Amino acid sequence: xxxxxxxxxxxxxxxxxxxxxxxxxxxxxxxxxxxxxxxxxxxxxxxxxxxxxxxxxxxxxxxxxxxxxxxxxxxxxxxxxxxxxxxxxxxxxxxxxxxxxxxxxxxxxxxxxxxxxxxxxxxxxxxx
Numbered sequence: 001x002x003x004x005x006x007x008x009x010x011x012x013x014x015x016x017x018x019x020x021x022x023x024x025x026x027x028x029x030x031x032x033x034x035x036x037x038x039x040x041x042x043x044x045x046x047x048x049x050x051x052x053x054x055x056x057x058x059x060x061x062x063x064x065x066x067x068x069x070x071x072x073x074x075x076x077x078x079x080x081x082x083x084x085x086x087x088x089x090x091x092x093x094x095x096x097x098x099x100x101x102x103x104x105x106x107x108x109x110x111x112x113x114x115x116x117x118x119x120x121x122x123x124x125x126x127x128x
Contacts, residue, residue, distance in 0.1 A: 066109040
């Protein structure tokens, strides 16, 4: 990923995931609605947000495990760090101290004791 991650982009990824998780229709329709409501996002920003949201949905069980829960911030951080391969160094300048500590815990979370189906979810991501 050659896009610079900034707080606004992180906020949009978290808000879009929150919108997609809400009841009321298919994920793609809710994401389209989010983009219509946030027309200031350019094509690259929309691609980043969509890639992140769909990656979270595809690998939700694994991400919930490493994030320690199902809150959108944790899931997005887990996705960026553990699935999309961003380094903590790339993100920590954009995060508060509390958020940085949470991101460090997500990055360090063990995944060895997961059920096989969840482990395979993680293995699949390395093939992308």
